[in-house]
Amino acid sequence: MKGLYCRAGVSDAEPKFVIQETNLPEVLGSHQVRVQVKACGLSQLDLKLLSDVGIQRDLIPVGREVAGVVLQVGPKVTFFQPEDEVAGILPLDSPCSGLCEVIDIEEHYLARVIPVYKSSSDLLSEVLEETGGLGVDLVIDSGVRLHEAEEDDKEKKLFPHKHDIISVLGVGGHWVTSQHDLQLDPPDCRLLYLKSASVSFLNPEVWTASSAQQGRYLHILKDIVEKMSAGVLRPQAEEAVPLYEATVAMETVQRHQKKKAVVQL
Template structure:
């Protein structure tokens, strides 16, 4: 059986993602489930995170989100039976999911609703988990809150918008291009205001204060920030500066950031202190990097797929690629040419 792996410690001239033979245990553990894979979601590997948690291997398995059909269950498995359709996320990097069959622990997967396709749920599970973690776990969102979502047309931003609207929050968002602005304008009245930032300079502060009566927003969810005002590189030119983020935050507000190396200067900290505001870091791998709070994690996954099945969360459709294109697709994802990819088996 073959799987997709990241080859560590090679030069740039050699391929970083390779197809290698892998094997699964013939005998299942008491709480393990053997699953026939129908679709597998690919997202960028955080190599620094893997190094920080002590995972250093020559070949690192690729593939996090999987949807498939149960083939066999362990002796003590009570949640699933053969022929059940399931969806789950891999814990750390024990096994490669981009294979014909995989073995998962029963408490790392949930039942897949019949209305959802395997490709849809495998492609949207990570974004849904990130949105749920940002808005509920970190920001404690409630009805009546005002939310600012940066780059609302992204797959993650769209999930945040839909989840916030469902819970009665007022949503403001930014657009990075005229096409994205048109797309977001079509979401009205779910989106109260679309703020264009494609020209490199925006009236973010004035627009937000106008929409909130000068009070600022209760919650901000970003997709990265600029640490230096003069940084105008292609990767960061559409990102808001950290001081602008803090300036539009209201008293008692909460900022959820995806920036791993955020540095706040003393004036920034002073402004946060004056507003009694707080900052949280959104790490999408935190649920699977630790075995703590597994019950809460499963509840989140179940709620996500139920909302997707009910039409509350409508992810952007993702075109699946065949298995033989998985290496090329993963290379594009790792280079950030694509946010994600889905492989259909």
């Protein structure tokens, strides 16, 4: 199979991006997960940082933000199963390019995506199962259902109910909502009080001005994947490019620090 790599230039020469043949080891590590990549995000390579941390290779793997489906798990992996939908970030020293058909990644770099888009009724049980009944620290939504009568609305039906969101919060949890007309009933407020939880509002127009939550990306990755697909959290709208255009796209990303690209496999 093929992967995207960077051949660092000598002195001030611009790095070159090439598609190279690569192979995976036959034996999967005890804590590794084999993932079929469905999409990979391209971000600018910080070659100086890689050099500072002692990562020096002729070919540097490109593409660290990946999403896909689990194909196989190592013998000591208990959190994931084949056919799970996952998303994750490859570490700096990963030998794999994220822009491969299949990659091997340590399980603690992955998060399982909870498919609430199929049925919001399973949200509570799914989250409590994933967290051992403790609930989550943070929830960011792209809209909620305020009343059961909204079940007839096809778009609203995909949103979780406000009571379910409050129920999945752990003690001291935080709910960030983009529902501008949110109304909470006394039982919902009571449940928030018992959990010592809090609610705040997200205005997408001022998201980039807020840095308070940016460092918690990995902790809310399962939620962010769906919010990005809904268009709530995205730095810049981009069309997915095919694999054969990946080298050109990566050269553009490398020249423009704030620019990113998504490659569809």
